Amino acid sequence: MEIKNFPLGPLQTNCYLLYDDSEALVIDPGGDPTQLTDFVKEHALTITHILNTHLHFDHTYGNKVLSERTGAPILCGEHDLPLLENELGRGGTFGLPEVEPYEAEIIEPGEHTFGNFSCTVFHTPGHSAGSLTFHFPDAQAAFVGDLIFYRSIGRTDFPGGDLEVLKNSVKEYIFTLPPETLLLSGHGPETSVADEMHHNPFFGGY
Incomplete structure (x- = not known):
């Protein structure tokens, strides 16, 4: 199982491709997905x-065209509709x-299988x-959006944001993952559960 990052769109949103030797998932296509679909075709x-971690425009610019090119459904959290x-x-x-209008399907939190990949979806x-986190235990990675x-x-x-709610989400669902779990965010470099537990200034060395 491999993960490749394609920073896309005007805000260089991290778009991730999770793939094995035959199937792939896309998380947050935030711009023209041509370089991603070229990679998919080549392999x-x-x-x-x-999968959309949330529906802010910079994470969804590529939804419509990517869905049209691949026939793949777009999945999101209900409370972001x-x-x-x-x-x-x-x-x-x-x-x-x-953003070009697109059709999205609601995915509920819990255990899911996407093609070849097992995933736990957290609200x-x-x-x-409606922000979602997608945890793939076999990849030791969680896609956490923003x-x-x-x-x-x-x-x-x-609108829809709340600092205390966010902190509680991190403590309940992120910091309880295995410490070696990669955290793959919507912008910037990757990090890990252990790293953020010990060094993220918003959690005071949690």
Whole structure:
């Protein structure tokens, strides 16, 4: 099982490809996915699902075109669906482009199988009301979106954000994962559960 990062879109959002020798998942296609689909074609992979950690526009720019090219469904958290009706989800602010409308399916927290991959989905609100974390034990990795970053946390001043809720999400669902688990965020470098537990200033050496 391999993970490849494609920083995409105007905000260079980390788009991740999780793949084995035949199937792949995409997490947060935040821009034109051509370089990703070229890689998939070169390696003869089939994309089975598109997973959104949350529905802020910089994580969804590539949803529509990638789903159309691959036939893969787009999955998201129920409580983020209202974002599709405002600028946080539709884009078009600060001179940035609008997101092409797309159809998304709700995924509930719990145990899931996406093609060849077993995953636990956590509802981890705080950055947005419907933020999800996708934990893949076999890859020893969790895709956390903008919940937590290397030495930082996601913004909580957007509608649907809440600092205390975010901190509780991290403590309950992230810091209880195995310490060696990679944390793959929506922006910036990767980190780990142990690293953030000991060094993230927002948790005071938790």
